[in-house]
Amino acid sequence: MRHAAPESASDSPSASPLDTTPAHALGEFIRAHRERLTPAAVGLSPGPRRRTPGLRREEVAQLCGVSPTWYTWIEQGRPVSASADALARIAVALQLSRAERAYLFELAAQRDPAEPDQANxxxxxxxxxxxxxxxxxxxxxxxxxxxxxxxxxxxxxxxxxxxxxxxxxxxxxxxxxxxxxxxxxxxxxxxxxxxxxxxxxxxxxxxxxxxxxxxxxxxxxxxxxxxxxxxxxxxxxxxxxxxxxxxxxxxxxxxxxxxxxxxxxxxxxxxxxxxx
Structure with a gap:
């Protein structure tokens, strides 16, 4: 069976886990969950034959209400700012479980805005x-x-x-x-x-x-x-x-x-x- 080609060579996982930065770990996590999610799961038409598994980046960006370029940079592990609100929208768009959502925010070193205030x-x-x-x-x-x-x-x-x-x-x-x-x-x-x-x-x-x-x-x-x-x-x-x-x-x-x-x-x- 022929496997789908990666979107670009720069998106390939790092050759060595020692090279992984927090930003790259966050990008790899988000990409893996994007590729697991089918268009049908989010109410989109499959459309023509897809070169990549799961949703396209621009589709997730649209679901999140963010710029496709910004979303791409997040997946590529570039050092861009990701607010807690933007991460929350990504979590919803990717239909992350409670544990997956918590892990996403840990990777991004952000506090989930949906997390109840437990200070009291x-x-x-x-x-x-x-x-x-x-x-x-x-x-x-x-x-x-x-x-x-x-x-x-x-x-x-x-x-x-x-x-x-x-x-x-x-x-x-x-x-x-x-x-x-x-x-x-x-x-x-x-x-x-x-x-x-x-x-x-x-x-x-x-x-x-x-x-x-x-x-x-x-x-x-x-x-x-x-x-x-x-x-x-x-x-x-x-x-x-x-x-x-x-x-x-x-x-x-x-x-x-x-x-x-x-x-x-x-x-x-x-x-x-x-x-x-």
Whole structure:
């Protein structure tokens, strides 16, 4: 079977993945999804025999209400400005799924205008907040600044000094500013360094939001260790694994930590600690 020829030699994927820039990655992603979409899927006539698979560039540009030249440059990976609004129209025109749309905006380093404002944690799903009470192990829900929104009695018993009344219940502030945390957490410095690096990775999408910025600034001012760890620029993916504590009543206890993210609220986390 004869394959369709590429639209131009300059559009061919880079010979080496090492040569791929964010702009090229964005262009390749958009082009791949354009080529998957048939004219019939968007209500267009197939017309005469097509040289390329899927929709033509000018057809997508028309659907998006943008210049064909601008759209072509985006696909070619040229360093042109792509606003969030233009990207949203491309996502709709290409009929991207929720996951594909999120990936598109990540590639473009833009925030999706259709994404709900999650800065206010009071809208956390009630079902998620109730879930912690159904778990027969320490469990809690964190918001995007890692402040506990809900927790069960097992968690309150384990985390003395954090989930007690009168505290703001921010995990980072507890870890770095409360003396009890250094006594409770086994190998505190290793865990604290890792926590700062995990928060840097987790907060990249909202690093300049006022609540996140205020938290970081206050921790830098309050804790020399946090200031040092944050300045190191270390980035680690949040992971589970063994967590050990020197509990004032229960002695040395060990857990396996598991973190879950709700499908539609990835700024929240459900954390469960299973006793070892």
């Amino acid at each position: 944690a009071t809208d956390a799903p009630a079902t998620l907040l109730r879930t912690v009470q159904l778990v027969d192990a320490p469990a809690y829900v964190l918001d995007r600044q890692w402040t506990a929104l809900a927790w069960n009695a097992h968690a309150a018993d384990l985390f003395t000094g954090w989930l007690d009344a009168g505290n703001d219940r921010n995990l980072l502030r507890f870890t770095f500013t409360e003396p009890l945390a250094r006594e409770l957490i086994v190998d505190w410095e290793t865990r604290a360094r890792r926590l700062a690096a995990e928060f840097r990775a987790d907060s990249i999408r909202h690093l300049n939001d006022a609540p996140t910025r205020a938290l970081i600034d206050s921790l830098i001012a309050a804790s020399d260790e946090f200031a040092r760890f944050w300045a190191s620029q270390d980035v680690f993916e949040r992971e589970g694994g063994r967590r050990e504590f020197n509990h004032p009543r229960h002695g040395r206890v060990a857990y396996d930590q598991i973190t879950f993210k709700p499908a539609h609220r990835e700024d929240l986390k459900l954390v469960v600690l299973v006793r070892l």
